[in-house]
Amino acid sequence: MIVCVCRRVSDREIARHARAGMGFDDIQFELGVATQCGQCESCARDVVAQCSATAPVAAIQLASSITESRAWTSSQASTQG
Ligand code: FES
Numbered sequence: 001m002i003v004c005v006c007r008r009v010s011d012r013e014i015a016r017h018a019r020a021g022m023g024f025d026d027i028q029f030e031l032g033v034a035t036q037c038g039q040c041e042s043c044a045r046d047v048v049a050q051c052s053a054t055a056p057v058a059a060i061q062l063a064s065s066i067t068e069s070r071a072w073t074s075s076q077a078s079t080q081g
Contacts, residue, residue, distance in 0.1 A: 006036035018051035
């Protein structure tokens with residue numbers, strides 16, 4: 001979905017930058033989002049907030065990756081032993 005019509009910036013692009021640890025100001029500078037009419041700013045900020053490193057989704061993804069790595073380690077141990 002296009003968030004910023006003026007600069008043709010999508011929510012996926014904003015999310016990708018936010019997940020990389022960039023804040024709204026950095027993303028605005030990098031992509032030019034919300035630098036013309038400004039109509040998209042609140043929506044763009046919402047996307048950044050949802051995708052920042054402290055978002056619950058990130059914690060869930062981290063927790064599942066830890067579980068998966070444990071499963072991998074235990075199966076590795078049984079095949080090696
Ligand atoms: S829609 Fe983003 S600056 Fe106009």
